[in-house]
Amino acid sequence: MITFILNNKTISTSEHSGMTLLDFVRYEKRLTGTKIGCREGDCGACTLLVGTRTNNTIEYQSITSCISPLGNAHGKHIVTVEGTNLQDKLTTAQEAMKANYATQCGFCTPGFVVSLTGFALSNSEKNYKNAIDAVSGNICRCTGYKSIEKATQQIVDKLKTQENNSFDWLIKNDFIPAYFETIPKRLKDMEAKDLNQPKGKYISGGTDLYVQQADHLADNEVHLIAEKDYLKGITIVNGVCTIGTNATVSDLWNHPEINSFFPNLKKHLKLVSSEQIRNMASLGGNLVNASPIGDMTIFFLALNSDITILNSEEKERTIALKNFYQGYKTFDLKEGELLKNIRFKLPSKHSFFNFEKVCKRTHLDIASVNTAIHLSIENKTISEAHISIGGVAAIPKYLHETSAFLIGKPLTTEAIIEANNILQKEISPISDVRGTNDYKRLLARQLFFAHFTTLFPKQFTLKDFLQHA
Incomplete structure (x- = not known):
């Protein structure tokens, strides 16, 4: 039962x-x-x-x-x-929606109310930015978002007065029933x-x-399998992070130590779906979906991750994620096997990580092209390079040749432009609803350059690359 x-x-x-x-x-x-x-x-x-x-x-x-x-x-x-619902009056979230005329047909309103109530119950900092994130997966087609944003601000203003994040305070202040x-x-x-x-x-x-x-x-x-404990958890030991495949994007988002290693992590993860989906979707599911544009797959490929696979007899094997994908929607997973965990070395003080994504709308959309990079730099020379890209091949693509080319190269405009030439030979995009072949090649180039202008803004500008490309 x-x-x-x-x-x-x-x-x-x-x-x-x-x-x-x-x-x-x-x-x-x-x-x-x-x-x-x-x-x-x-x-x-x-x-x-x-x-x-x-x-x-x-x-x-x-x-x-x-x-x-x-x-x-x-x-x-x-x-x-x-x-x-409260017995004889509106809750704080309901009242805020009413007071700011944030509902018209009313179809979407229950979802907004539930999301904003969830925000009040959450452990996240009670500020306007986080509140807007909480309703990032709620769509309204007729009211206009300014009134909803005003309602959200009213809720935040009241939450800022709370003494502690307790049921007792939320009940007394009409956020939730007793x-x-x-x-x-x-x-x-x-x-x-x-x-x-x-x-x-x-x-x-x-x-x-x-x-x-x-x-x-x-x-x-x-x-x-969502509640299987052996597939849960995030551990960090000796600079190696191991993530159970039942972990969600929200688990990464809320993990203080992982955020300390990836200062822009929340900025990157904000591009991955909505808060509701980030709360639900497992990282293992993203990997075995095998989508050529899977955001977290591209993320973990650039970290040169290994995956541990468990069979029905509880025997394990470990392979590199970059060797997992064999063709469109096909991968190295036998009948009865499950992905158990994902493991990768965390960035060091000499290494740099970046994730880029372009889609038809900024948020809540699948990528036309997405890409990630992980570089280690010593004495102005690239000592390690891992680059991944999605939307330009039948599989989530680890760029073996481009990555290998960059190792040992100086961090210069010329080396990066030459690496892009190799990248263009490694990819094979097709024209579809997310863009033409030429458009995706252009995106691949621009996002590859964007990694370097983002990670090394004092050294590179996009103009530098375009002048020499």
């Missing part, structure tokens, strides 16, 4: 664990405030909060329920917009045991598979 708390009620259901959480709350429980929009995780109309118990505290994150399997709710607290205070103990007492799952398709966050196969997965056996 799948057991969880839905708003203020404990639920035990024998419904198929592969059905979407959205369909369960709307059709089985008639909580129709959660809307059906795109069914692809893009619009945010179906946003719910998921509360996960850690020790004696609950961490809440927003997700898009249209692409989340019901089974992933097991042992959690699920909050719909109805679950945020029953939230009972949830930590109720989840602890529930002691939800692992689901007895049949063999079926492995699913972690589901953000890719449910876009493509939601109906199929709702009717067939699935094997949910």
Whole structure:
């Protein structure tokens, strides 16, 4: 039985664990405030909060329920917009939307309210920038965002007065109803045991598979692995970072030590989907999706990562990520095998990392071309180079020849231009909806140069490269 708390009620259901959480709350429980929009995780109309118990505290994150399997709710607290309601007045988030005329047709409003309530419950710093990030996956088509932004600012202003980030303060100030205070103990007492799952398709966050196969997965056996502890966690030992493949982009975003090694990490990760999807999507899922434009795949390729693969007999093997991909949507993974973790050396004081991405809109879009670079510099000479690029080949591409060429070269305009000539020979873009062959080659060149103008702004400008290219 799948057991969880839905708003203020404990639920035990024998419904198929592969059905979407959205369909369960709307059709089985008639909580129709959660809307059906795109069914692809893009619009945010179906946003719910998921509360996960850690020790004696609950961490809440927003997700898009249209692409989340019901089974992933097991042992959690699920909050719909109805679950945020107070008995006889509006919540702070609801009142802010009303006071600033931030709703018109109202279809998108529940999603915004839930996301902003999740922001109030989160551990993130209560500033306007973070609040806007919290609604980055919510789309409104008729109201106009200025009124929504004003409502967001009103919520932030009230949150800035809080003495501590506690349920008690949030309840007293009308952000959440009083029953939230009972949830930590109720989840602890529930002691939800692992689901007895049949063999079926492995699913972690589901953000890719449910876009493509939601109906199929709702009717067939699935094997949910999002809560498997052996696939979780981030550890750093002797300058090597190991990340469990169930970790999410948000886990990286919120990890202080990783952010200290990658000062621009949040800037890079802001280009990866929306907050709801960053909270859900597993890094392992991104790798085995094998998309030629997978953002995190390109990220980890440039870090020269290794991956550990686990089989059904608990035997492990390790290969370089750059050798994992064999052709379009094909990779070195046998029947019954899972990706266990990703491992890479962290940047040193002599090394530099950058990620670039161009798509039709700045955020919430898949790349036309994306690329990452990791360089080590000693005595003005490149001692190590790893470059990856997406959107220009059938696989997420590690640039073997370009990377090898740069090693031992001085950090000069001439060397970089010559490296671009090699890069152009390594890639083979095709014309499609994201751009023509020529356009993608131009993007590849410009983004390759952008790595150097970003990492070494005092030494290089784009004009320098274009004059000599």
